[in-house]
């Protein structure tokens with residue numbers, strides 16, 4: 001398993017930052033020449049690379065070429081009308097261009113970065129933080145790194161890896177419904193993250209892109225992280241979750257989800273929440289089983305009766321058997337049932353194969 005962490009490079013002095021700026025400008029220019037060439041179906045031959053007028057070293061040109069290919073490939077996969085493939089993100093540098101060293105003095109680490117001046121790399125100090133120390137100490141740092149320029153300065157992204165623990169063989173199977181009134185409700189009726197709604201409203205009140213908007217997003221992310229951490233994993237073997245990716249296709253079927261996730265911020269919140277649950281589960285050897293949403297909010301978890309009017313806001317009341325409970329709890333019970341059905345089908349198929 002891999003995790004990426006971000007570090008600020010703002011401790012670098014003006015000269016070093018200037019060297020970084022120059023490298024970045026030239027690197028971006030070169031990558032974008034390459035992506036334009038690929039766009040125009042031109043081959044990026046060695047001769048072409050050498051013929052380019054640029055202070056970038058041959059190695060850096062190769063590096064830019066690799067990144068141009070990546071950008072072009074991903075552009076081919078999701079072409080947008082009128083848009084050309086360009087570098088928007090970070091510089092992806094391998095071990096030949098960036099090296100991380102542990103520092104003896106007050107700064108925690110140094111990033112040694114090759115610049116436009118051949119043989120004269122710069123050393124930029126950066127500080128670790130509590131959360132990152134755990135990774136520096138217990139995970140393996142992957143060679144290389146990404147350099148990112150943002151409005152508020154320069155950042156370094158490092159990747160850490162560790163062997164993925166085996167999934168547990170014993171433990172509870174639990175269904176989890178995710179929503180915007182409560183982030184998570186499990187099939188035992190436990191609720192987590194009940195204060196998410198005001199945070200979402202706050203985001204929507206702010207002007208997109210403003211400082212206050214970014215602060216509100218950060219606050220939401222922290223709340224998601226805190227909530228997922230509160231969810232106990234130690235006694236679990238499998239967590240069953242609905243897969244948001246299927247929601248688009250099922251909009252007519254699943255009006256509730258459509259309504260809940262109509263705003264893109266809610267979509268992002270959902271995917272953040274899911275990936276956070278998946279990350280923490282992975283570390284603990286808990287399997288996340290993703291199922292397609294299927295009327296989980298309208299179905300009675302006790303008798304299986306499906307009706308739109310079964311649900312009334314946060315309350316579920318079955319029109320067939322009168323079973324009454326929290327609507328999200330009911331949904332999570334259905335999610336659990338769907339997960340268990342799927343598991344027994346898979347097990348059944350496997351048995352069938354053995355018989356054959």
Ligand SMILES: [Zn+2]
Pocket residue numbers: 300301302303304305318319320321322323
């Ligand atoms: Zn019922």
